[in-house]
Amino acid sequence: MDGSLSDVELWRYIYDQVRRLKRVGWIRQDAVRRRRDQVFHVLGKPSDLTVSLIDDVDSRSGTGCLDGGAGGARDLQQPELCATLRLESLAKEIRLDMLTALGEAERYKQLFTEMPDLRLRVEEDYLDARDRSSRLLGHLRAIENTLKTLVVA
Template sequence: MSKPSIKINAQLNSIIQDENFDNFSVTQLLDSYLAMCAVTKEPNEARKYVYRQIHRLVKKGLLLKKGTKNSKRIVYQKSELFFETKFIEQNTTTSTANQITSAPSTTIDAIKQLEERLKESEVDLLTSIGESEEYMRLYQSFPEMKTHLESQYLQARERSSKLLGQIKAIKSVLSHQRK
């Protein structure tokens, strides 16, 4: 009778095949997997991927799940079948890596949020400029209010400067994200 075989991610295989790696949790496997991967992984997607792989190995009888169903102390143990199985390593540089790396939709969402923030800051800047211009007109009409109007004018100009800095920063990040 030939050994059963199963395809498995190369990094996961090298971690699980380690004889000292037994009675492990999802978190322990995930941490080892993330530490071993050359491509920067989105932690949430990597966690889902690792969990799916563990679940697949449990279904095939290669790993035994120890602990109660809703317990946070669930550990996985290698079964006898695990040691009889031939593991065929798959390289993750193509499809799996693309699924796990940070999704492009995250970048699109970030760009949308940045564009919205940019619009808000530009509106605030125009409001602040209009405010400072009005303080200048009021000063010309009511010179006796010079002290109060001058302090209000300076505060509006300071807000304008801060907003201009925010706009420059947002535009810089946007141009970087669009590359």
């Protein structure tokens, strides 16, 4: 990168990527929880995961908040535009994650119906998927309400 990101923005970006890797099961957090220097263990790539490399997300869309080009100067004059774009992007990601968790919970429910003897083995996974989808729904509602507030202002 050209150094246009602050340390906080870079930390947030890396943290978001680590959370995504953890959520899809590519990495596992160490049993010892640390406030600093947390250790993660890289697992094998999940078989149902499709990966595509993207050079620069912001330049691809042409509407990035941090691209430093002509759009960057315009975004500095309209910080609510930058916030709106970031929130819309976050809402899309959360919506996708929520649908994934809902689909997972739905499939576990179908498995319970079709094969009742599996219930004890996978019930905890079902509850985790259901809880995750509920939390993500709350996140999505908060972001959508914030977007409405920004649009009205």
